[in-house]
Amino acid sequence: MSEAEITTNTGDSPNDLVENGLNKLVVKCKYCGSKILDKKLGKYILQEKELPLMQQDTRKEGEIQNEKVNQFYHVENMFTFDNIGFTHTVDCYKYLSCADCDAGPVGYYDMNSKHSYVALSRIEHA
Incomplete structure (x- = not known):
């Protein structure tokens, strides 16, 4: 599947958001x-x-609901972020x-690789 065939949950195509393989726009909290x-x-x-x-369904007490996400911005250094918290x-x-x-x-930090991944479907671009 090529980049042109993929769309994010926001309806934008990576071609609108990515330039030379990097995020073209500022990434913001939605x-x-x-x-x-x-x-x-x-x-x-x-x-x-x-x-x-x-946003978890509070009626399902004690159960964590998950979703599969497949588009990310990979950030090698955690100090690259402007405003991010870590659990x-x-x-x-x-x-x-x-x-x-x-x-x-909005994403995750891998303790083994020491790299971060921000999910495109969980952020906005400006």
Whole structure:
């Protein structure tokens, strides 16, 4: 599947969001608008990962609902972010959240590779 055939949950195609393999626009929190990542600092990649839903169904007490996400911005250095929070470690991963409003997870941090991944479907571009 080529980049041109893929669309994000926001309806934008990677061609509108990615230039030379990097994020073309500023990455922001979809809830509060805080800047998470500046232009051209995240590499667009395709990989499948299950992430907990940002809003859990409270009727399913004690059960974590997940969804499969497959489009990410890969960020090698955690200090590249403008405004990101990290959860406690869960199975060699830390989940990423907006440092201003705590919305998340917007992605994850892999403890083994020391790299971060921001899900395109969980952020906005500006």
